[in-house]
Amino acid sequence: MANTPSIPKGTRDFSPVEMLRRKYIFGTIEKVFQKYGFLPLETPAMENLSTLTGKYGEEGDRLIFKVLNSGDAWKGVSEEVKEQLAKGEEVHPGKLAGELSDKALRYDLTVPFARYVVQHRNELAFPFKRYQIQPVWRADRPQKGRYREFYQCDADVIGSKSLLNEVELVELTAEVFAALDLQVVIKVNNRKVLSGIAEISGQPEKVVDMVTAIDKLDKIGRAKVEEEMRSKGITDEAITRIAPLFELKGTWAEQRPLLENWLADSAIAQEGLKNLSMVFKTAGDRFVPRDDVHGRATLEFDPTLARGLDYYTGAIFEVKANEGSLQSSICGGGRYDDLTGIFGLKDMSGVGISFGADRIYDVLLELGKFPEELGSSTRVLFANFGENEALHCLKLLRQVREAAIAAELYPDAVKMAKQFKYADDKGIPFVAIIGENEMKQGIVTVKDMKTGEQKAVKEGELLTQLGQG
RNA sequence: GUGGAUGUAGCUCAGUUGGUUAGAGCGCCGGAUUGUGGUUCCGGAGGUCGCCGGUUCAAGCCCGGUCUUCCACCCCA
Numbered sequence: 427m428a429n430t431p432s433i434p435k436g437t438r439d440f441s442p443v444e445m446l447r448r449k450y451i452f453g454t455i456e457k458v459f460q461k462y463g464f465l466p467l468e469t470p471a472m473e474n475l476s477t478l479t480g481k482y483g484e485e486g487d488r489l490i491f492k493v494l495n496s497g498d499a500w501k502g503v504s505e506e507v508k509e510q511l512a513k514g515e516e517v518h519p520g521k522l523a524g525e526l527s528d529k530a531l532r533y534d535l536t537v538p539f540a541r542y543v544v545q546h547r548n549e550l551a552f553p554f555k556r557y558q559i560q561p562v563w564r565a566d567r568p569q570k571g572r573y574r575e576f577y578q579c580d581a582d583v584i585g586s587k588s589l590l591n592e593v594e595l596v597e598l599t600a601e602v603f604a605a606l607d608l609q610v611v612i613k614v615n616n617r618k619v620l621s622g623i624a625e626i627s628g629q630p631e632k633v634v635d636m637v638t639a640i641d642k643l644d645k646i647g648r649a650k651v652e653e654e655m656r657s658k659g660i661t662d663e664a665i666t667r668i669a670p671l672f673e674l675k676g677t678w679a680e681q682r683p684l685l686e687n688w689l690a691d692s693a694i695a696q697e698g699l700k701n702l703s704m705v706f707k708t709a710g711d712r713f714v715p716r717d718d719v720h721g722r723a724t725l726e727f728d729p730t731l732a733r734g735l736d737y738y739t740g741a742i743f744e745v746k747a748n749e750g751s752l753q754s755s756i757c758g759g760g761r762y763d764d765l766t767g768i769f770g771l772k773d774m775s776g777v778g779i780s781f782g783a784d785r786i787y788d789v790l791l792e793l794g795k796f797p798e799e800l801g802s803s804t805r806v807l808f809a810n811f812g813e814n815e816a817l818h819c820l821k822l823l824r825q826v827r828e829a830a831i832a833a834e835l836y837p838d839a840v841k842m843a844k845q846f847k848y849a850d851d852k853g854i855p856f857v858a859i860i861g862e863n864e865m866k867q868g869i870v871t872v873k874d875m876k877t878g879e880q881k882a883v884k885e886g887e888l889l890t891q892l893g894q895g
Numbered sequence: 896g897u898g899g900a901u902g903u904a905g906c907u908c909a910g911u912u913g914g915u916u917a918g919a920g921c922g923c924c925g926g927a928u929u930g931u932g933g934u935u936c937c938g939g940a941g942g943u944c945g946c947c948g949g950u951u952c953a954a955g956c957c958c959g960g961u962c963u964u965c966c967a968c969c970c971c972a
Contacts (some may be wrong), residue, residue: 435962576972637972846932
Protein backbone atom coordinates (compact mmCIF):
# COMPACT_ATOMS: atom_id res chain seq x y z
CA MET A 427 0.00 0.00 0.00
CA ALA A 428 1.32 3.40 -0.93
CA ASN A 429 0.15 5.22 2.16
CA THR A 430 -1.01 3.08 5.03
CA PRO A 431 -3.83 4.94 6.74
CA SER A 432 -3.63 5.49 10.46
CA ILE A 433 -5.61 6.83 13.41
CA PRO A 434 -4.89 9.76 15.76
CA LYS A 435 -2.47 9.39 18.62
CA GLY A 436 -3.84 7.66 21.67
CA THR A 437 -6.91 6.24 19.89
CA ARG A 438 -7.49 2.59 19.06
CA ASP A 439 -9.47 0.25 16.85
CA PHE A 440 -11.16 -2.66 18.59
CA SER A 441 -11.16 -5.98 16.78
CA PRO A 442 -14.13 -8.38 17.08
CA VAL A 443 -12.33 -10.39 19.76
CA GLU A 444 -11.55 -7.23 21.71
CA MET A 445 -15.10 -5.98 21.32
CA LEU A 446 -16.53 -9.20 22.71
CA ARG A 447 -14.32 -8.78 25.76
CA ARG A 448 -15.15 -5.09 26.11
CA LYS A 449 -18.83 -5.81 25.88
CA TYR A 450 -18.41 -8.37 28.60
CA ILE A 451 -16.99 -5.65 30.88
CA PHE A 452 -19.61 -3.07 29.95
CA GLY A 453 -22.37 -5.63 30.31
CA THR A 454 -21.19 -6.78 33.71
CA ILE A 455 -20.96 -3.23 35.02
CA GLU A 456 -24.28 -2.22 33.51
CA LYS A 457 -26.08 -5.17 35.06
CA VAL A 458 -24.84 -4.21 38.53
CA PHE A 459 -25.71 -0.54 37.95
CA GLN A 460 -29.26 -1.52 37.08
CA LYS A 461 -29.46 -3.84 40.05
CA TYR A 462 -28.77 -0.86 42.31
CA GLY A 463 -31.48 1.23 40.71
CA PHE A 464 -29.49 3.44 38.34
CA LEU A 465 -31.02 4.45 35.02
CA PRO A 466 -29.19 4.97 31.73
CA LEU A 467 -28.30 8.38 30.36
CA GLU A 468 -26.29 9.57 27.38
CA THR A 469 -25.01 13.06 26.65
CA PRO A 470 -23.36 14.41 23.48
CA ALA A 471 -19.67 13.87 22.74
CA MET A 472 -19.36 17.66 22.53
CA GLU A 473 -20.25 20.17 25.18
CA ASN A 474 -20.02 23.93 25.09
CA LEU A 475 -16.47 24.78 26.00
CA SER A 476 -17.68 27.02 28.81
CA THR A 477 -19.45 24.05 30.39
CA LEU A 478 -16.17 22.22 30.79
CA THR A 479 -13.53 24.83 31.56
CA GLY A 480 -12.70 25.58 35.15
CA LYS A 481 -14.07 22.29 36.51
CA TYR A 482 -10.99 20.13 36.50
CA GLY A 483 -8.28 22.39 37.81
CA GLU A 484 -5.57 24.07 35.80
CA GLU A 485 -4.03 20.81 34.69
CA GLY A 486 -7.39 19.44 33.60
CA ASP A 487 -8.30 22.48 31.52
CA ARG A 488 -5.14 22.05 29.52
CA LEU A 489 -6.16 18.50 28.61
CA ILE A 490 -9.56 19.38 27.18
CA PHE A 491 -9.85 18.72 23.44
CA LYS A 492 -11.25 21.81 21.80
CA VAL A 493 -13.25 21.65 18.61
CA LEU A 494 -12.41 24.30 16.05
CA ASN A 495 -15.42 26.42 15.14
CA SER A 496 -16.91 25.42 11.84
CA GLY A 497 -16.86 27.84 8.94
CA ASP A 498 -14.16 30.45 9.13
CA ALA A 499 -13.06 30.09 12.72
CA TRP A 500 -10.69 33.01 12.32
CA LYS A 501 -13.67 35.37 11.90
CA GLY A 502 -14.60 34.85 15.53
CA VAL A 503 -11.25 36.09 16.82
CA SER A 504 -11.42 39.52 18.38
CA GLU A 505 -9.61 42.52 16.87
CA GLU A 506 -7.63 42.86 20.06
CA VAL A 507 -6.16 39.36 19.77
CA LYS A 508 -5.55 39.73 16.05
CA GLU A 509 -3.58 42.90 16.66
CA GLN A 510 -1.55 41.24 19.38
CA LEU A 511 -0.71 38.38 17.04
CA ALA A 512 0.15 40.76 14.20
CA LYS A 513 2.60 42.51 16.45
CA GLY A 514 4.11 39.19 17.37
CA GLU A 515 3.05 39.52 20.99
CA GLU A 516 2.25 36.46 23.03
CA VAL A 517 -1.42 35.66 23.46
CA HIS A 518 -2.54 33.51 26.35
CA PRO A 519 -3.19 30.10 24.72
CA GLY A 520 -6.42 29.67 26.62
CA LYS A 521 -7.71 32.98 25.39
CA LEU A 522 -6.95 32.28 21.76
CA ALA A 523 -8.45 28.79 21.98
CA GLY A 524 -11.55 30.27 23.52
CA GLU A 525 -12.00 32.58 20.57
CA LEU A 526 -11.39 29.92 17.93
CA SER A 527 -13.54 27.32 19.61
CA ASP A 528 -16.76 27.27 21.53
CA LYS A 529 -17.20 23.50 21.70
CA ALA A 530 -15.10 20.75 23.26
CA LEU A 531 -15.09 16.98 23.62
CA ARG A 532 -16.21 15.84 27.02
CA TYR A 533 -13.41 15.27 29.55
CA ASP A 534 -15.42 13.11 31.90
CA LEU A 535 -19.03 12.11 32.44
CA THR A 536 -19.65 13.86 35.73
CA VAL A 537 -19.64 17.48 34.58
CA PRO A 538 -21.94 16.82 31.58
CA PHE A 539 -24.19 14.99 34.03
CA ALA A 540 -24.29 18.00 36.35
CA ARG A 541 -25.10 20.18 33.36
CA TYR A 542 -27.89 17.80 32.39
CA VAL A 543 -29.35 17.79 35.88
CA VAL A 544 -29.46 21.58 36.03
CA GLN A 545 -30.92 21.85 32.55
CA HIS A 546 -33.64 19.28 33.24
CA ARG A 547 -34.19 19.86 36.95
CA ASN A 548 -37.94 20.20 36.60
CA GLU A 549 -38.35 16.87 34.81
CA LEU A 550 -36.29 14.74 37.16
CA ALA A 551 -37.29 12.75 40.21
CA PHE A 552 -34.75 13.36 42.99
CA PRO A 553 -32.63 11.79 44.24
CA PHE A 554 -31.72 11.13 40.64
CA LYS A 555 -29.65 8.01 40.00
CA ARG A 556 -28.15 7.63 36.58
CA TYR A 557 -25.49 5.52 34.96
CA GLN A 558 -23.60 6.45 31.84
CA ILE A 559 -21.18 4.38 29.75
CA GLN A 560 -19.56 6.50 27.08
CA PRO A 561 -16.15 7.54 25.78
CA VAL A 562 -14.32 10.61 27.08
CA TRP A 563 -11.34 12.40 25.57
CA ARG A 564 -8.21 13.85 27.10
CA ALA A 565 -5.32 15.55 25.28
CA ASP A 566 -2.86 13.76 27.53
CA ARG A 567 0.36 12.18 26.36
CA PRO A 568 -0.44 8.50 25.91
CA GLN A 569 1.26 5.73 27.86
CA LYS A 570 0.41 2.22 28.77
CA GLY A 571 -3.02 2.24 30.34
CA ARG A 572 -3.47 5.85 29.33
CA TYR A 573 -5.31 6.75 26.17
CA ARG A 574 -6.67 9.90 24.58
CA GLU A 575 -10.03 8.29 23.97
CA PHE A 576 -11.30 5.90 26.60
CA TYR A 577 -14.53 4.75 28.16
CA GLN A 578 -15.84 5.59 31.57
CA CYS A 579 -18.68 3.79 33.25
CA ASP A 580 -20.24 6.14 35.78
CA ALA A 581 -22.94 5.77 38.39
CA ASP A 582 -24.00 8.89 40.29
CA VAL A 583 -26.68 9.84 42.77
CA ILE A 584 -27.56 13.51 42.88
CA GLY A 585 -29.90 15.32 45.22
CA SER A 586 -29.21 13.37 48.39
CA LYS A 587 -26.74 14.07 51.17
CA SER A 588 -27.28 10.73 52.83
CA LEU A 589 -24.15 8.72 53.50
CA LEU A 590 -26.13 5.63 52.61
CA ASN A 591 -25.32 6.57 49.01
CA GLU A 592 -21.62 6.24 49.76
CA VAL A 593 -22.26 2.89 51.37
CA GLU A 594 -24.24 1.71 48.36
CA LEU A 595 -21.55 2.79 45.95
CA VAL A 596 -18.91 0.95 47.91
CA GLU A 597 -21.00 -2.20 47.85
CA LEU A 598 -21.78 -1.74 44.18
CA THR A 599 -18.07 -1.43 43.44
CA ALA A 600 -17.30 -4.58 45.37
CA GLU A 601 -20.00 -6.39 43.45
CA VAL A 602 -18.75 -5.29 40.03
CA PHE A 603 -15.25 -6.55 40.69
CA ALA A 604 -16.55 -9.74 42.23
CA ALA A 605 -18.53 -10.34 39.05
CA LEU A 606 -15.37 -9.71 37.03
CA ASP A 607 -13.48 -12.07 39.36
CA LEU A 608 -10.88 -9.43 40.13
CA GLN A 609 -9.28 -8.94 43.52
CA VAL A 610 -9.24 -5.22 44.37
CA VAL A 611 -8.63 -2.78 47.18
CA ILE A 612 -11.19 -0.05 47.61
CA LYS A 613 -9.51 2.91 49.25
CA VAL A 614 -11.59 5.51 51.00
CA ASN A 615 -10.83 8.92 52.41
CA ASN A 616 -12.66 12.19 52.96
CA ARG A 617 -11.76 15.61 51.67
CA LYS A 618 -13.06 17.14 54.89
CA VAL A 619 -10.37 15.33 56.83
CA LEU A 620 -7.78 16.66 54.42
CA SER A 621 -9.19 20.17 54.77
CA GLY A 622 -9.00 19.75 58.53
CA ILE A 623 -5.38 18.74 58.31
CA ALA A 624 -4.67 21.89 56.28
CA GLU A 625 -6.54 23.88 58.91
CA ILE A 626 -4.49 22.38 61.72
CA SER A 627 -1.29 23.10 59.80
CA GLY A 628 -2.11 26.78 59.94
CA GLN A 629 -2.22 27.16 56.17
CA PRO A 630 -5.75 26.17 55.20
CA GLU A 631 -5.44 27.95 51.85
CA LYS A 632 -2.79 25.43 50.82
CA VAL A 633 -5.09 22.40 50.95
CA VAL A 634 -4.73 21.55 47.28
CA ASP A 635 -0.93 21.75 47.22
CA MET A 636 -0.71 19.88 50.48
CA VAL A 637 -3.06 17.19 49.37
CA THR A 638 -1.45 16.56 45.97
CA ALA A 639 1.90 16.21 47.70
CA ILE A 640 0.54 13.88 50.38
CA ASP A 641 -1.07 11.76 47.65
CA LYS A 642 2.40 10.72 46.48
CA LEU A 643 3.56 9.46 49.87
CA ASP A 644 3.61 5.76 49.09
CA LYS A 645 5.31 6.46 45.77
CA ILE A 646 8.10 8.93 46.57
CA GLY A 647 8.39 8.77 50.34
CA ARG A 648 8.07 11.24 53.16
CA ALA A 649 11.23 13.26 52.49
CA LYS A 650 10.26 14.08 48.92
CA VAL A 651 6.70 14.88 49.91
CA GLU A 652 7.99 17.43 52.41
CA GLU A 653 10.36 18.80 49.80
CA GLU A 654 7.50 19.28 47.35
CA MET A 655 5.40 21.01 50.01
CA ARG A 656 8.21 23.39 50.76
CA SER A 657 8.58 24.21 47.08
CA LYS A 658 4.89 25.08 47.02
CA GLY A 659 5.32 27.62 49.78
CA ILE A 660 4.21 25.52 52.70
CA THR A 661 6.13 26.51 55.82
CA ASP A 662 8.29 24.21 57.89
CA GLU A 663 6.04 24.89 60.82
CA ALA A 664 3.00 23.68 58.90
CA ILE A 665 4.90 20.59 57.77
CA THR A 666 5.79 19.83 61.38
CA ARG A 667 2.18 20.19 62.37
CA ILE A 668 0.97 17.67 59.83
CA ALA A 669 3.71 15.20 60.73
CA PRO A 670 1.33 12.88 62.64
CA LEU A 671 -0.23 12.03 59.28
CA PHE A 672 2.94 10.25 58.19
CA GLU A 673 2.93 8.12 61.33
CA LEU A 674 -0.52 6.72 60.76
CA LYS A 675 -0.65 3.00 60.24
CA GLY A 676 -3.10 0.16 60.34
CA THR A 677 -6.82 -0.19 59.96
CA TRP A 678 -9.52 2.42 60.18
CA ALA A 679 -10.34 1.27 63.70
CA GLU A 680 -6.73 1.79 64.76
CA GLN A 681 -6.27 5.14 63.03
CA ARG A 682 -9.57 6.69 63.95
CA PRO A 683 -8.88 7.54 67.62
CA LEU A 684 -5.50 9.01 66.71
CA LEU A 685 -7.07 11.22 64.07
CA GLU A 686 -9.93 12.32 66.31
CA ASN A 687 -7.47 13.33 68.96
CA TRP A 688 -5.01 15.02 66.62
CA LEU A 689 -7.67 16.95 64.69
CA ALA A 690 -9.84 17.73 67.72
CA ASP A 691 -9.73 21.46 67.05
CA SER A 692 -10.99 21.25 63.49
CA ALA A 693 -14.75 21.04 63.17
CA ILE A 694 -14.55 20.14 59.50
CA ALA A 695 -12.13 17.30 60.15
CA GLN A 696 -14.43 15.92 62.84
CA GLU A 697 -17.29 15.94 60.38
CA GLY A 698 -15.17 14.08 57.83
CA LEU A 699 -14.19 11.51 60.43
CA LYS A 700 -17.78 11.04 61.42
CA ASN A 701 -18.69 10.42 57.79
CA LEU A 702 -15.93 7.88 57.43
CA SER A 703 -17.05 6.11 60.59
CA MET A 704 -20.51 5.76 59.17
CA VAL A 705 -19.23 4.30 55.92
CA PHE A 706 -16.91 1.83 57.64
CA LYS A 707 -19.49 0.85 60.19
CA THR A 708 -22.18 0.23 57.62
CA ALA A 709 -20.26 -1.10 54.66
CA GLY A 710 -17.29 -2.47 56.53
CA ASP A 711 -18.81 -5.66 57.78
CA ARG A 712 -19.47 -6.69 54.20
CA PHE A 713 -15.77 -6.89 53.59
CA VAL A 714 -14.67 -9.46 56.10
CA PRO A 715 -13.23 -12.19 53.92
CA ARG A 716 -15.69 -14.91 53.14
CA ASP A 717 -16.78 -16.96 50.17
CA ASP A 718 -19.67 -14.90 48.89
CA VAL A 719 -19.33 -12.09 46.35
CA HIS A 720 -18.10 -9.44 48.74
CA GLY A 721 -15.10 -11.56 49.65
CA ARG A 722 -13.22 -10.43 46.53
CA ALA A 723 -12.65 -6.84 47.61
CA THR A 724 -11.14 -5.21 50.65
CA LEU A 725 -12.09 -1.83 52.03
CA GLU A 726 -9.29 0.34 53.37
CA PHE A 727 -8.91 3.76 54.87
CA ASP A 728 -6.09 5.69 53.24
CA PRO A 729 -5.45 9.11 54.77
CA THR A 730 -3.08 9.98 51.93
CA LEU A 731 -5.66 9.37 49.21
CA ALA A 732 -6.45 12.74 47.63
CA ARG A 733 -7.54 12.51 43.97
CA GLY A 734 -6.89 15.33 41.60
CA LEU A 735 -10.26 16.56 40.51
CA ASP A 736 -11.11 19.85 42.12
CA TYR A 737 -14.80 19.35 42.61
CA TYR A 738 -14.70 16.64 45.29
CA THR A 739 -15.71 17.85 48.74
CA GLY A 740 -16.54 14.81 50.86
CA ALA A 741 -15.88 11.11 50.48
CA ILE A 742 -13.31 10.05 47.92
CA PHE A 743 -12.82 6.55 46.53
CA GLU A 744 -10.18 4.88 44.52
CA VAL A 745 -9.86 1.27 43.44
CA LYS A 746 -6.68 -0.55 42.55
CA ALA A 747 -6.27 -4.09 41.35
CA ASN A 748 -4.67 -6.31 43.93
CA GLU A 749 -3.28 -8.62 41.24
CA GLY A 750 -1.54 -7.97 37.96
CA SER A 751 1.07 -5.38 37.11
CA LEU A 752 -1.02 -2.25 36.51
CA GLN A 753 -0.52 -0.01 39.50
CA SER A 754 -2.70 2.92 38.48
CA SER A 755 -6.28 3.19 39.60
CA ILE A 756 -9.02 1.44 37.65
CA CYS A 757 -11.92 3.15 39.30
CA GLY A 758 -12.47 6.32 41.27
CA GLY A 759 -15.08 8.68 42.58
CA GLY A 760 -16.33 10.79 45.38
CA ARG A 761 -18.84 13.30 46.68
CA TYR A 762 -19.19 16.75 45.17
CA ASP A 763 -21.35 19.22 47.02
CA ASP A 764 -21.60 22.01 44.55
CA LEU A 765 -21.01 20.84 41.02
CA THR A 766 -24.44 22.01 39.90
CA GLY A 767 -23.92 25.29 41.73
CA ILE A 768 -21.63 26.45 38.94
CA PHE A 769 -24.56 26.01 36.58
CA GLY A 770 -26.93 27.89 38.86
CA LEU A 771 -28.54 25.16 40.91
CA LYS A 772 -27.55 25.36 44.57
CA ASP A 773 -27.70 22.79 47.28
CA MET A 774 -27.60 19.74 45.09
CA SER A 775 -25.07 17.36 46.54
CA GLY A 776 -24.04 14.34 44.52
CA VAL A 777 -21.81 11.32 44.84
CA GLY A 778 -20.58 9.00 42.14
CA ILE A 779 -18.14 6.40 41.00
CA SER A 780 -16.40 5.93 37.68
CA PHE A 781 -15.06 2.64 36.30
CA GLY A 782 -12.20 2.83 33.81
CA ALA A 783 -13.19 0.11 31.36
CA ASP A 784 -9.99 0.30 29.32
CA ARG A 785 -7.74 -0.24 32.30
CA ILE A 786 -9.96 -2.99 33.65
CA TYR A 787 -9.61 -4.59 30.22
CA ASP A 788 -5.82 -4.48 30.40
CA VAL A 789 -5.82 -6.03 33.86
CA LEU A 790 -8.26 -8.81 33.00
CA LEU A 791 -6.34 -9.60 29.82
CA GLU A 792 -3.03 -9.82 31.63
CA LEU A 793 -4.53 -12.16 34.23
CA GLY A 794 -6.45 -14.25 31.70
CA LYS A 795 -9.72 -13.52 33.46
CA PHE A 796 -11.98 -13.25 30.44
CA PRO A 797 -14.45 -16.12 30.15
CA GLU A 798 -13.46 -18.55 27.41
CA GLU A 799 -16.81 -18.75 25.71
CA LEU A 800 -16.54 -15.11 24.65
CA GLY A 801 -14.42 -16.27 21.72
CA SER A 802 -17.14 -17.42 19.38
CA SER A 803 -20.73 -16.54 18.81
CA THR A 804 -21.63 -18.98 16.03
CA ARG A 805 -22.31 -22.51 17.28
CA VAL A 806 -22.63 -24.32 13.98
CA LEU A 807 -21.39 -23.71 10.45
CA PHE A 808 -23.19 -25.38 7.55
CA ALA A 809 -20.69 -26.38 4.91
CA ASN A 810 -21.52 -25.35 1.35
CA PHE A 811 -21.38 -28.07 -1.34
CA GLY A 812 -23.12 -26.21 -4.10
CA GLU A 813 -26.38 -24.52 -4.96
CA ASN A 814 -28.77 -27.43 -4.30
CA GLU A 815 -27.16 -28.41 -1.03
CA ALA A 816 -26.96 -24.80 0.11
CA LEU A 817 -30.65 -24.22 -0.52
CA HIS A 818 -31.39 -27.41 1.40
CA CYS A 819 -29.23 -26.13 4.27
CA LEU A 820 -31.13 -22.86 4.40
CA LYS A 821 -34.19 -24.66 5.72
CA LEU A 822 -32.22 -26.34 8.47
CA LEU A 823 -30.44 -23.08 9.18
CA ARG A 824 -33.74 -21.36 9.90
CA GLN A 825 -34.81 -24.15 12.23
CA VAL A 826 -31.57 -23.96 14.15
CA ARG A 827 -31.82 -20.19 14.48
CA GLU A 828 -35.42 -20.47 15.59
CA ALA A 829 -34.15 -22.56 18.48
CA ALA A 830 -31.94 -19.55 19.34
CA ILE A 831 -28.75 -21.29 18.28
CA ALA A 832 -26.38 -19.02 16.37
CA ALA A 833 -25.66 -20.56 12.98
CA GLU A 834 -24.30 -19.62 9.60
CA LEU A 835 -23.99 -21.11 6.14
CA TYR A 836 -20.70 -20.73 4.32
CA PRO A 837 -21.68 -18.51 1.40
CA ASP A 838 -19.44 -19.99 -1.30
CA ALA A 839 -19.08 -23.57 -2.50
CA VAL A 840 -15.32 -23.61 -2.07
CA LYS A 841 -13.23 -26.58 -1.09
CA MET A 842 -13.88 -28.17 2.27
CA ALA A 843 -10.47 -27.44 3.72
CA LYS A 844 -11.15 -23.75 3.40
CA GLN A 845 -14.56 -24.00 5.01
CA PHE A 846 -13.21 -26.01 7.93
CA LYS A 847 -10.41 -23.56 8.40
CA TYR A 848 -12.96 -20.77 8.53
CA ALA A 849 -14.82 -22.60 11.31
CA ASP A 850 -11.56 -23.20 13.10
CA ASP A 851 -10.47 -19.55 12.85
CA LYS A 852 -13.80 -18.35 14.19
CA GLY A 853 -13.85 -20.90 16.97
CA ILE A 854 -17.14 -22.41 15.76
CA PRO A 855 -17.59 -25.66 17.69
CA PHE A 856 -19.64 -27.64 15.14
CA VAL A 857 -19.68 -28.02 11.37
CA ALA A 858 -22.79 -29.51 9.72
CA ILE A 859 -21.90 -31.35 6.53
CA ILE A 860 -24.70 -32.01 4.06
CA GLY A 861 -23.52 -33.18 0.67
CA GLU A 862 -25.39 -35.14 -1.97
CA ASN A 863 -25.42 -38.35 0.10
CA GLU A 864 -26.68 -36.76 3.29
CA MET A 865 -29.35 -34.86 1.37
CA LYS A 866 -30.69 -38.06 -0.21
CA GLN A 867 -30.84 -39.86 3.13
CA GLY A 868 -32.21 -36.91 5.08
CA ILE A 869 -29.29 -36.90 7.46
CA VAL A 870 -26.64 -34.45 8.65
CA THR A 871 -23.02 -35.24 9.36
CA VAL A 872 -22.04 -33.22 12.42
CA LYS A 873 -18.39 -32.73 13.18
CA ASP A 874 -17.24 -31.70 16.60
CA MET A 875 -14.30 -29.41 15.88
CA LYS A 876 -12.72 -29.88 19.27
CA THR A 877 -12.57 -33.67 19.33
CA GLY A 878 -12.60 -34.16 15.56
CA GLU A 879 -15.36 -36.75 15.95
CA GLN A 880 -18.02 -37.01 13.29
CA LYS A 881 -21.52 -38.35 13.64
CA ALA A 882 -24.40 -38.83 11.19
CA VAL A 883 -27.76 -37.89 12.66
CA LYS A 884 -31.26 -37.55 11.26
CA GLU A 885 -32.22 -34.01 10.34
CA GLY A 886 -34.77 -33.99 13.16
CA GLU A 887 -32.07 -34.79 15.70
CA LEU A 888 -29.79 -31.97 14.70
CA LEU A 889 -30.96 -29.61 17.44
CA THR A 890 -30.38 -32.10 20.25
CA GLN A 891 -27.00 -32.97 18.76
CA LEU A 892 -25.97 -29.31 18.79
CA GLY A 893 -27.30 -28.85 22.28
CA GLN A 894 -24.73 -31.29 23.64
CA GLY A 895 -21.05 -30.77 24.19
C1' G B 896 3.50 20.52 28.88
C1' U B 897 9.14 18.59 30.31
C1' G B 898 13.01 14.79 29.65
C1' G B 899 14.49 10.01 27.29
C1' A B 900 14.12 5.70 24.06
C1' U B 901 11.79 3.47 19.67
C1' G B 902 10.15 2.57 14.35
C1' U B 903 12.96 -2.97 9.09
C1' A B 904 7.33 -8.18 5.68
C1' G B 905 0.41 -8.78 8.31
C1' C B 906 2.93 -9.90 13.62
C1' U B 907 7.62 -10.57 16.73
C1' C B 908 12.41 -9.30 15.64
C1' A B 909 17.90 -10.03 13.19
C1' G B 910 20.78 -6.88 9.90
C1' U B 911 28.76 -6.33 11.52
C1' U B 912 33.38 -0.08 10.83
C1' G B 913 28.16 3.03 5.76
C1' G B 914 29.57 -1.25 0.45
C1' U B 915 26.27 -5.78 -4.73
C1' U B 916 19.92 -8.54 -5.09
C1' A B 917 17.66 -6.52 3.12
C1' G B 918 16.88 -11.86 6.35
C1' A B 919 14.46 -15.39 10.17
C1' G B 920 10.33 -17.28 12.95
C1' C B 921 5.15 -16.99 13.10
C1' G B 922 1.00 -15.80 9.96
C1' C B 923 -0.91 -15.71 4.80
C1' C B 924 -1.52 -18.24 -0.17
C1' G B 925 -0.80 -22.89 -3.08
C1' G B 926 0.35 -28.17 -3.17
C1' A B 927 0.95 -33.31 -0.77
C1' U B 928 -5.02 -34.61 0.53
C1' U B 929 -10.98 -32.72 -5.84
C1' G B 930 -15.84 -34.37 1.32
C1' U B 931 -12.33 -32.37 6.53
C1' G B 932 -9.62 -27.58 10.15
C1' G B 933 -6.19 -27.68 14.27
C1' U B 934 -0.38 -31.68 13.60
C1' U B 935 3.53 -32.84 9.49
C1' C B 936 6.17 -32.10 4.71
C1' C B 937 7.13 -29.15 0.09
C1' G B 938 6.66 -24.60 -2.54
C1' G B 939 5.17 -19.32 -3.13
C1' A B 940 3.77 -14.26 -2.47
C1' G B 941 4.73 -10.14 0.48
C1' G B 942 9.48 -4.54 2.15
C1' U B 943 9.66 3.05 -1.73
C1' C B 944 13.72 -0.07 5.84
C1' G B 945 7.76 5.48 9.64
C1' C B 946 7.84 10.16 6.69
C1' C B 947 10.70 14.59 4.73
C1' G B 948 15.31 16.62 3.96
C1' G B 949 20.82 16.57 4.46
C1' U B 950 26.08 14.35 4.42
C1' U B 951 28.49 10.69 0.98
C1' C B 952 30.96 7.78 -5.00
C1' A B 953 27.50 4.84 -1.88
C1' A B 954 22.61 5.33 3.72
C1' G B 955 18.27 0.36 6.85
C1' C B 956 22.98 2.12 9.34
C1' C B 957 25.53 8.94 10.01
C1' C B 958 23.06 14.16 10.81
C1' G B 959 18.52 17.47 11.21
C1' G B 960 13.32 17.84 11.29
C1' U B 961 8.58 15.49 11.77
C1' C B 962 5.05 11.66 13.12
C1' U B 963 4.04 7.01 15.92
C1' U B 964 4.65 3.85 19.97
C1' C B 965 6.83 3.21 24.69
C1' C B 966 9.25 4.93 29.48
C1' A B 967 9.96 8.65 33.44
C1' C B 968 7.82 13.31 35.21
C1' C B 969 3.09 16.11 35.50
C1' C B 970 -1.57 14.43 36.01
C1' C B 971 -5.16 10.70 35.72
C1' A B 972 -9.53 6.00 34.25
